[in-house]
Amino acid sequence: MTSPDTDAEIRVLLADDHALIRESFRALLEAEPGFRPVGEAGTGTDAVRQARRLRPDVVLMDVRMPEMDGIEATRRICADAETPAVRVLILTTFDLDEYVYAALRAGASGFQVKDATAADLLAGIRVIAGGDALLAPRITRRLIATFARQGLADPALSDSVGVTEREREVLILVARGLSNTEISRNLYITLGTVKTHIGHLLAKLAARDRAQLVVAAYEAGLVVPGS
Structure with a gap:
């Protein structure tokens, strides 16, 4: 996959069913040089549609959304031939093992809880947009535990x-x-x-x-x- 130009803005699609959360993320990205929110989606179905239309660099994807959850939306975006370069950062309040494994299995490039600091969130978006994965040691440990358990x-x-x-x-x-x-x-x-x-x-x-x-x-x- 080709990484975004280092001088180019990172284009981000915000997918969350809470308008207030989307507005907060939009304000954060608009205030930070190098980022540009290009769209918003309130359902998983709309996230898939917007990803195909806008071709963002990164999708900030909530897990629990109406019509289609974020895990299934991630799977469809990552498997879609029209969005091969779109990468997904799962962002949720539900810091649970099944979401970690399901998100990574669906093709997500990272997983972060919503109480992460603004600096950590922006750094995570940069990492993923640059072609790497945001796989923190604690997430790796959970993945290992999942395989050991199941x-x-x-x-x-x-x-x-x-x-x-x-x-x-x-x-x-x-x-x-x-x-x-x-x-x-x-x-x-x-x-x-x-x-x-x-x-x-x-x-x-x-x-x-x-x-x-x-x-x-x-x-x-x-x-x-x-x-």
Whole structure:
């Protein structure tokens, strides 16, 4: 995916069923250089429609909305051939395990609760618009716990994707929430080599970004809780 130009404004679609919340987010983005709210949606159905029409860089997506919830709206946006570059940041008051897993599984590139600071929210939008994933260590831990609890991994898949031993080592560290720089230090390899390995992993596991890479890794049995 092509990242937005560093000098360009990040175009954001606001999807929340509460008008007051949308207005607050709009005011925040309008007051911050480098961001531009391009539209609002009060239902999941409208969020999908607006994403197709406006092609924003990032959708701030609430979970609980009428007509279609944010998880299903995220799944449709991320799977739509008309919106391949649109990325979704799930933003909700419901900081619950099932939403974390469901949101990432649907294709979201990040997950953040609504009580996050303005600075954290803006930083998260920048990260996602830049082509990375907002996968905080606590979210990674919850994802691991979900797989450990539900036994979602299918080890039979691990032999079919052609992941090398070094790539598996990188993948384990990605799944622990480490940055590229931290992985480089841990494995004593260059930052460029880390990026190359992650690029190969994204292709082999058909993942959009680091968030989907972690989900795919667990589902393929390439990484297991405690590894």
